[in-house]
Amino acid sequence: MHLRFSLNVNKHSTCTTGSSSLSFRSHTCGELRPADVGEEVILCGWVQYLRQDLFVIMRDFSGLAQILIPQDEVRLQVAVTFTISVTEMPTGEIEVLAESVEILNVCRKLPFEIKDFVKKSESLRMQYRYLDLRSSQMQYNLRLRSQLVMKMREYLCNVHGFVDVETPTLFKRTPGGAKEFVVPSREPGRFYSLPQSPQQFKQLLMVAGIDRYFQLARCYRDEGSKPDRQPEFTQVDIEMSFVDQAGIRGLIEGLVQYSWPVEKDPVSTPFPCITYEKAMKDYGVDKPDTRFAMKLMDISKTFHNTEIEFLKDALNQPGGCIQAICIPDGAVIFFVIFLYFFPKEVSVVLVKADGALKSSLNRLMPASAKQQLLQMAQARPGDLLLISAGTQECRPLLGKLRLQCAELLEGSGVAVRDPSAFHFLWVVDFPLFLPKEEDPDQLESAHHPFTAPLPEDAHLLYSLPHKVRGQHYDLVLNGCEIGGGSIRIHKASDQQHVLETILKEDPSLLSHLLEALDSGAPPHGGIALGLDRFLSIIVGAPSIRDVIAFPKSFRGHDLMSRAPDFVSEDELKSYHISVNWPAGDEGNQEK
Amino acid sequence: MHLRFSLNVNKHSTCTTGSSSLSFRSHTCGELRPADVGEEVILCGWVQYLRQDLFVIMRDFSGLAQILIPQDEVRLQVAVTFTISVTEMPTGEIEVLAESVEILNVCRKLPFEIKDFVKKSESLRMQYRYLDLRSSQMQYNLRLRSQLVMKMREYLCNVHGFVDVETPTLFKRTPGGAKEFVVPSREPGRFYSLPQSPQQFKQLLMVAGIDRYFQLARCYRDEGSKPDRQPEFTQVDIEMSFVDQAGIRGLIEGLVQYSWPVEKDPVSTPFPCITYEKAMKDYGVDKPDTRFAMKLMDISKTFHNTEIEFLKDALNQPGGCIQAICIPDGAVIFFVIFLYFFPKEVSVVLVKADGALKSSLNRLMPASAKQQLLQMAQARPGDLLLISAGTQECRPLLGKLRLQCAELLEGSGVAVRDPSAFHFLWVVDFPLFLPKEEDPDQLESAHHPFTAPLPEDAHLLYSLPHKVRGQHYDLVLNGCEIGGGSIRIHKASDQQHVLETILKEDPSLLSHLLEALDSGAPPHGGIALGLDRFLSIIVGAPSIRDVIAFPKSFRGHDLMSRAPDFVSEDELKSYHISVNWPAGDEGNQEK
Structure with a gap:
């Protein structure tokens, strides 16, 4: 049983900054040090357990504190349901004597104990995510994510003058965007679409003279059930004008270095760089694990x-x-x-x-x-x-x-890769187009149709497009692709040629982008880093679910709230849609 | 006619920080100063216009620079289509002599000129948003937004130890959430919902021991056509554990002060605070303009x-x-x-x-x-x-x-309000419940069902709920509500009573939240600031559209890409939905 617990909540913290400012508490459990001896402190947290009917071991996000409870404090003794041995605490040297105690809330029997060594099934973790997040590993992961992102922003905004711009997520369906969620509007038959990335917007921002754009962008991808993918994910989205490949790569190397967790070995730059051809030749894959x-x-x-x-x-x-x-x-x-x-x-x-x-x-x-x-x-x-x-x-x-x-x-116990090693690698000079799987005479974009050709291959775009290498670059970490980007086509005529003549797509669907390029678009390029994947590698998590606060299950379900859920026919009326129930499945609707 | 233009693009910038780092350019137009005289500089930007066939006035995001073109540079003279008088430039004291020129792109005839004094219709601005954003006012608005948000993050993360946590936007429909967009899933009849705010998640994070959460959260609201509302908008979302009203209010006052634009008069704190009753009595409104x-x-x-x-x-x-x-x-x-x-x-x-x-x-x-x-x-x-x-x-x-x-x-020319004044005001002690409009014997939440009662009114919750005042607070600026929040109910039994007995709602729909509160939820509270509205008041914009890069029109349309748009029946198949065309409207589908 857990009791919520605090000492002396009747007065406010005097801290003006830090984790206890503006709060009932004066200190966090983990920051108590011998220097605090003699001070009156106020702690707020959870009762982790009781020990010898005398001590309360209290937990907050920062750690544990052992508190001696005066013998007349009977209520708490009722709470003793287990006593386990204490691991060494960072604050073990000092003892906190309770002067007053206020129980702020009580707690039902939990489905699992908040102990790091207690193993829980994945589905139980997801169903009670608010308990799972109390574990020290998940606290570390989410707090590291916040710090790393903050450092990234400082680097981009404060060091390099980038502008943080939010772009819409209710957008128009991309031609052939089979993986895009649709969102019905109140106009019959018309749908918004949740974009897979802000690709079009970032390029339009360059035309708009924003010059240096970044965004921690929420992206959406409806892939059904794929292992360790999420229907919504976050990318560090970056675009720059008047830049070349080397500029973007240098920016990202600096970004990684600047935001890299201080507790890890520092990252050295520049990152090694190999061509796609060499990667395939040496490693048989375009994202080699070079550890x-x-x-x-x-x-x-x-x-x-x-x-x-x-x-x-x-x-x-x-x-x-x-x-x-x-x-x-x-x-x-x-x-x-x-x-x-x-x-x-x-x-x-x-x-x-x-x-x-x-x-x-x-x-x-x-x-x-x-x-x-x-x-x-x-x-x-x-x-x-x-x-x-x-x-x-x-x-x-x-x-x-x-x-x-x-x-x-x-x-089998043979050391092959150093688990604490981080091998960054750029892979460059990808082919710009690949034969379509279903019709090898047709070409499709290896990445996307906005990638510019290598300058030395540009002349082949109009004669031998399958020979053209693109100005695309992938950032690989320990054999995982954690980012990719390119220098973009910035001339409308080239873009039109790629869409219409090479890819046989209807350019009218992207007429706004073509018009924008034709309005004096600057040379520009960018990159997107997969934040969830990047973090999961840094913290050594087996899944990106471990660096996301409230992830969806493998099948795209929120096991806590049970989303997605049924919606009444009546509620769908204003969107002019109705459900096509598969034969015999209609009964399910009422659940 | 505009020409893209740069000097000496063959070498890289030597800047390691600032707006020209990693770029083709060495300086921005606006930063050239007499101290740079004698230097070889590289500029990249747009030709704003030509003057006397001799000078190119070049523009980038930072300002204008006048460049003297050697007489043998014929190409550029072709570009002279207009000559207008030059307004005084900050760099007017110095002259840039072109040593080499590279034309990076050309430009079609634009639908409107990129001059601040050229008035454009709202729909033209929206259709060519990438041109509209080139105006100095929109550049200022978007760059100020980025800076203000960065300062807010610094204050929350670095000064007060907040954790930036991303919460899902594909969620479960809220009971009665008529304004929530639905997102069909691949499972027949099941829909995600785009939430109006991360309210449930922020409270769950408190139960999870995250303790101090914030997020620049994208929120969604399907209100059809309402003036100056957007279907997606951004709120500065904050939640804290072990805190009271005064703590949250102090935090926000500090936040506004810390992030306030340096070019404006400083904001003094604490903000005045009046009760709902007094506001209604003195101003007849709960968000008085106290200017x-x-x-x-x-x-x-x-x-x-x-x-x-x-x-x-x-x-x-x-x-x-x-x-x-x-x-x-x-x-x-x-x-x-x-x-x-x-x-x-x-x-x-x-x-x-x-x-x-x-x-x-x-x-x-x-x-x-x-x-x-x-x-x-x-x-x-x-x-x-x-x-x-x-x-x-x-x-x-x-x-x-x-x-x-x-x-x-x-x-009529009578001075009533100082247009440069910013009057912040807290409004507190709102009633917790109001009679339902359609059935005045029933109560509904004045704000939302998670707001805690004032401690001195708490005993009335079980006897005279209509008399209970809530621990809700609104932040008002110049007569606009720019934020609102509350101390939340943190005991499951109180929350259940409010939902079931007072509001007559089915508590099973929020069972995950009730279970969470019952797992030792700490006392907690929070607030959400409407970032778009806040910014529009700061910059004096007539509409929130002027502080959003790519806003939707009044009717929820993206006039640039033409979203929302029609989607083929075939593409809807995997979502098991079909469109109910209003009689006689089916022909529209193919557009």
């Missing part, structure tokens, strides 16, 4: 004259190659790999203690090839080689295996 | 023995009274009042130069009554008296006339 090596290698040479049928076939096709990764000490996961996830397109080679190979390929490889393979891969006894043959598509497969093997190794 | 007097007076005594029928009737009814306001120098609007808006329930008395009265009541008033009237009202020749008789309901009528007369007087 460990295990890079992809082209070992085609080794099998130049091979008799092994599928390798020969692979090498004979256009662009064919044989790729490998070497997993140091991979022997420990040799069997696990086969058990769990081993794809049949990949051959596994174990380098035994005596240097011999254990593999299905072994029998078909001449000794010289084996020797060459070990040399090329710099493989030593105990290592594991994963080999894949095909075109360049075999790289993403190995890239995925690389990450899975790192996890398996760590699960 | 001028013209207070309401009870002149019942004067007509104690009157023969005038309707006054006698008024005084004979329970609570009957006769109220008046005296308008100094009101003679100048005597005829206008009758022309424009004069309500027949009000009698007008003009005090003529000779002290005689001109009024329909004149004939029926004995000389002694006239004398008493002039004395009570302290009316002098040239003043106007407005008299209304009835119950207390006649006060709001006079309160409204008081404001209308002030406007009329100002329109």
